[in-house]
Amino acid sequence: MITLAVDCMGGDHGPGVTLPACRQFLEHHPDARLILVGGQDSLQGLVHERVTHVVASEVVTMDDAVEVALRRKKDSSMRVAIQQVKDGVAHAAISAGNTGALMAIARYLLKTLDGIDRPAIATQMPNAQGGATTVLDLGANVDCTAEHLLQFAVMGSALVSVLQDRDEPLVGLLNIGEEVIKGNDVIKKAGELLRSAAKSRDLNFHGNVEGNDIFKGTVDIVVCDGFVGNVALKASEGVASMIAGALKQEFSRNIFTKIAAIVAYPVLSAIMRRMDHRRYNGAALLGLRGLVFKSHGSADALAFEQALIRAYDAARNNLLDRVRARVAHAAPLLAAADAQPAS
Amino acid sequence: MITLAVDCMGGDHGPGVTLPACRQFLEHHPDARLILVGGQDSLQGLVHERVTHVVASEVVTMDDAVEVALRRKKDSSMRVAIQQVKDGVAHAAISAGNTGALMAIARYLLKTLDGIDRPAIATQMPNAQGGATTVLDLGANVDCTAEHLLQFAVMGSALVSVLQDRDEPLVGLLNIGEEVIKGNDVIKKAGELLRSAAKSRDLNFHGNVEGNDIFKGTVDIVVCDGFVGNVALKASEGVASMIAGALKQEFSRNIFTKIAAIVAYPVLSAIMRRMDHRRYNGAALLGLRGLVFKSHGSADALAFEQALIRAYDAARNNLLDRVRARVAHAAPLLAAADAQPAS
Structure with a gap:
């Protein structure tokens, strides 16, 4: 029970x-x-x-x-x-x-x-693989050290291994490029810590990922500070709402587009179901x-x-x-x- | 010439x-x-x-x-x-x-x-108002001070007043909430500087905005550091690609959905045109x-x-x-x- x-x-x-x-x-x-x-x-x-x-x-x-x-x-x-x-x-x-x-x-x-200085908020976002990418932190911590990001990676790995039944979920560090030289000092140091953690088999580290990788499903877990995570989440919601709004507007433009909407309805609702953020x-x-x-x-x-x-x-x-x-x-x-x- | x-x-x-x-x-x-x-x-x-x-x-x-x-x-x-x-x-x-x-x-x-310490990269993103929101910085500066963010706001205002012919374009500071107490120290200080600038009429400051406001079109200009701007831009591109992929996949699922696609084609291409990032x-x-x-x-x-x-x-x-x-x-x-x- x-x-x-x-x-x-x-x-x-x-x-x-x-x-x-x-x-x-x-x-x-x-x-x-x-x-x-x-x-x-x-x-x-x-x-x-x-x-x-x-x-x-x-x-x-x-x-x-x-x-x-x-x-x-x-x-x-x-x-x-x-x-x-x-x-x-x-x-x-x-x-x-x-x-x-x-x-x-x-x-x-x-x-x-x-061993944990700060709790983190972890959420899931839908990805193009038909699965979900877990992102943390999402707003609890606006200033993070490299050590915090390492802690987030360890906790995120536990969450995904439990909820998605994956033994060695793949972790990515959110950055502005894939190369290890990218990012500010905190991010570069976090990259070093995560590479050490991968060597000692404490987690499965993919390397740097970029904003679009969240939705590509490149990795299972994306680690970032709460400020960046919050902006990425809300920007993504913003794009999705804008596209949904444009769909509604274009399909209700005139009698022909309205007929098209009726014909396309089953397909459009399948897409809406897939993208429905309520599911996450x-x-x-x-x-x-x-x-x-x-x-x-x-x-x-x-x-x-x-x-x-x-x-x-x-x-x-x-x-x-x-x-x-x-x-x-x-x-x-x-x-x-x-x-x-x-x- | x-x-x-x-x-x-x-x-x-x-x-x-x-x-x-x-x-x-x-x-x-x-x-x-x-x-x-x-x-x-x-x-x-x-x-x-x-x-x-x-x-x-x-x-x-x-x-x-x-x-x-x-x-x-x-x-x-x-x-x-x-x-x-x-x-x-x-x-x-x-x-x-x-x-x-x-x-x-x-x-x-x-x-x-x-008066400018660091150049910034400014781009436009489509918004739900049918216009575009100018965002800067987008990757040139991974660590910004409050003073840099103020400089970005001044330069962004000049860009929008020229390219979109707006005398007093509205500036928003990208943050994780609208309240002035939100964000880290750099953001809070940038908020103070921008409010002073608004008082002395050097720019038209709206206040804090969130990631989704970029696409709502709440303001003409969104100011942020290059790391956050880059992540927001790429995350947004990621969502848009994922949705475009889902549309293609669902419309090509079977003979009925393919017929629906033909009927809906003019509407779908109108939407694709509106969202076409090449235009920006x-x-x-x-x-x-x-x-x-x-x-x-x-x-x-x-x-x-x-x-x-x-x-x-x-x-x-x-x-x-x-x-x-x-x-x-x-x-x-x-x-x-x-x-x-x-x-």
Whole structure:
């Protein structure tokens, strides 16, 4: 039996989305239990034999500063959901709330694993191979050292080996060219650390990759700092939206294009399904002593259910132990990297 | 009469692409002259009353290190083309060659404008408004200070006011959120400098923008460091290619989808035309005492002609003087920014 703690109040839509998603999820997962966290009245919308309600009196809003979320709202649904993981009552917590607050509260309550300085946010993006590329970090860390990027690579490898069942997932370092001389000092040093890690068989390093490689599917995991990762993710969403908008506009231009749209509808919807970012919802917060998943704030019920499924898969496959084991295995390497003076 | 110096040997295809593009360009621009630079035999493919041939014995390859291009290949077609600008014989130089080498040679021969520490590469990306967003820097500078970002904003404003005829183009600072507290120290300080510049009316600053705003068309100009800009550009190209690939694959799946493709063909090609990145080819190297334009290395004749047109428009509209005037106007601001201790 897998138990997930759900922050039902987070995200743009709150219980209106989270509760229908939870109901769907329970139907599809007969061995799962859910702990729903939120306002007493809000939770009444989902009563189920495998559901427990835990009341929390506060809600972290999208505008709340991290400090407010962390210090003042001690009874927020987000915090109480993560507390269930800390207390060992739930295997994982899921929230669609404020990312900065979620990271801060999760880090404060759960602490980081030995050998990890900073947790990272890892998400999946669809690629041209028909699979998905895992990218981390995505916004938790705006300034990263080479050592952090190495830690991200180790944690990302654990995530992909668990969720996609790959023993030696291939890691790429996001850069502005494939040559080792490319990039700034942090990136060059990270490249050196990753090559050492590959030599000691702590991970499978491909080398530098460029922005387009995320979508080509050149590697399984792309490592970057949170600033670059966030820009790459949002720029990509921007392009996809622009193309979707252009498709709609061109197909609704006149009666002939509208007929073409009807004929092409099955094909167009197959493409939309393939590109549907909702299928990739659910980012893992890695490097903590507990499992926490982040849903996109604007997720609808289908997307939020994906985040629940991802957390469920991670819990069932012992992601936490696998990350811990990988990090422990790489401990001499991580310690050596930390001790090394900046080159 | 506008005279352009063309590095005919640069790019993946060399004269096979550059000469047909030059021929097309000459047909469409009766008041333009071209100085073709390259190997003696290679240039024979285009003889024209408004064309001069200048022979250069060497070629900078895509793999050449910057040092090799700069110090050893002193008779390269790239360098000789830029020399035409320095000598006042051509109004602008265009090359599809190695970006790093082009930037280094251009900077070495032409020098930067007073008040500009580093030249930047500015390109246009299509946006959902049906227009284009100018983004800089795109790879010239992997580590930027806040002062560099301010310089990019000033130069980008000059470029857009010239090429798109906008008096007060709107500038956005690429960040991971709209709030002023977002980002690392460099970005936060750049935000402060840009707000001061807006107060003193040196530019029209919108505030922070995110990756998707490039394609929404929220602002006319997006300013970022070269690393982030390069990743955003390539990630965007990656998404667009993936979607184009998916369209092709889904429409060729079976006889029914192939019929749908025929019916939808006019609409699909209208969309492809709108998204065609070749239409946006031709990036400006800004901040130099001379005009240099960079074409994508893989450009075909249509794309390379766009780069020629862009250089022609820039020369005809005195881009150089406009950038110089803007930078001079902002000189007290740029000097103050440089003098200010890091906050």
